[in-house]
Amino acid sequence: MNFDKEFDASGLSCPLPILKTKKALADMASGQVLKLIATDCGAVKDMQAFADQTGNSLLSTEEANGAYTFYMKKK
Amino acid sequence: MATKKMAIIASKGTLDMAYPPFILASTAAALGYEVQIFFTFYGLQLLRKDLSSVMISPLANPAMPMPVPMPVMVQMLPGMESMATMMMKQKLKKHGVASLQELREVCKEAEVKFIACQMTVDLFEFDKSEFIDGVEWGGAAMFMGFAGETDVCLFI
Numbered sequence: 001m002n003f004d005k006e007f008d009a010s011g012l013s014c015p016l017p018i019l020k021t022k023k024a025l026a027d028m029a030s031g032q033v034l035k036l037i038a039t040d041c042g043a044v045k046d047m048q049a050f051a052d053q054t055g056n057s058l059l060s061t062e063e064a065n066g067a068y069t070f071y072m073k074k075k
Numbered sequence: 076m077a078t079k080k081m082a083i084i085a086s087k088g089t090l091d092m093a094y095p096p097f098i099l100a101s102t103a104a105a106l107g108y109e110v111q112i113f114f115t116f117y118g119l120q121l122l123r124k125d126l127s128s129v130m131i132s133p134l135a136n137p138a139m140p141m142p143v144p145m146p147v148m149v150q151m152l153p154g155m156e157s158m159a160t161m162m163m164k165q166k167l168k169k170h171g172v173a174s175l176q177e178l179r180e181v182c183k184e185a186e187v188k189f190i191a192c193q194m195t196v197d198l199f200e201f202d203k204s205e206f207i208d209g210v211e212w213g214g215a216a217m218f219m220g221f222a223g224e225t226d227v228c229l230f231i
Contacts, residue, residue, distance in 0.1 A: 012171040015102040019173075019181055022105035040171070053106045 001060065001071050003035040004028060010039045010067060017043040018050050021072065025056065028074050033059065036070045044068060080109045081227040082218070088117030090131040090163060090175075091139075095231050096121070097178035103227070104185035112182075113218040115192035118231075119199075122191055122206045126175055130160040183209060190218060 007024045009017040017038040024034050036047070044061060047070050051058035059071040081103045085096040096118075100110045114122050120129055133139050134150045139159075149155070167174070173181075182189075193212045196203065203212075222228050 013173075015098050015105070016171065016173050019101055019105050050106065 004032040006035040008037045014042050034072045038068050078109050080225040082222040082225045083112045084230045085114045085118035086116050088120035093121050100187045101181040111188040111221050113190045119195050131163050132156045133159050
């Protein structure tokens with residue numbers, strides 16, 4: 001999937017993946033896509049909840065070898 | 076949609092109880108909430124420039140997981156609190172949990188409002204210069220002015 005910015009939050013626990021996502025999205029333009037990698041399994045539900053509550057779109061969530069990759073499109 | 080609001084009363088000053096207010100406040104701010112934390116009694120310790128006095132004690136805390144079972148008589152020995160705090164901080168770091176300073180900084184960047192209880196400062200004769208900048212000093216009525224309009228209000 002194409003993306004405009006990438007952030008690796010591997011090794012970080014709740015709530016850091018969410019806080020880093022918020023920060024990464026801050027200087028992006030509407031419609032741009034952020035790729036975020038996390039190893040915290042709690043991030044799966046948290047990223048969806050973040051998307052639901054902020055209006056940003058979680059395009060996809062992939063899991064491979066204990067790492068999760070999220071694609072978030074900015075509102 | 077109107078901005079959602081959350082108010083938290085932070086009344087505890089130990090390491091374990093310091094985390095929930097800062098985690099919830101920073102997360103809520105990231106979700107677009109307007110957040111205020113009212114620090115009262117021991118919670119005021121969380122606003123000190125130097126957070127090294129924020130510690131955890133295994134004493135009278137039977138729920139705290141210990142590497143080896145530890146009798147209360149041992150827990151009360153001098154230095155046990157420092158040791159438990161050091162071990163807890165190492166554990167937090169190993170698991171990628173943010174430090175208190177880091178979470179507090181995120182809260183400030185996200186414009187979470189910190190209100191410190193004036194009565195507590197007077198009661199314990201604290202020196203205001205020992206606290207971080209950007210703190211507002213106020214009382215219960217000031218907090219209620221905001222708390223009354225919130226969607227989420229927590230006592231921690």
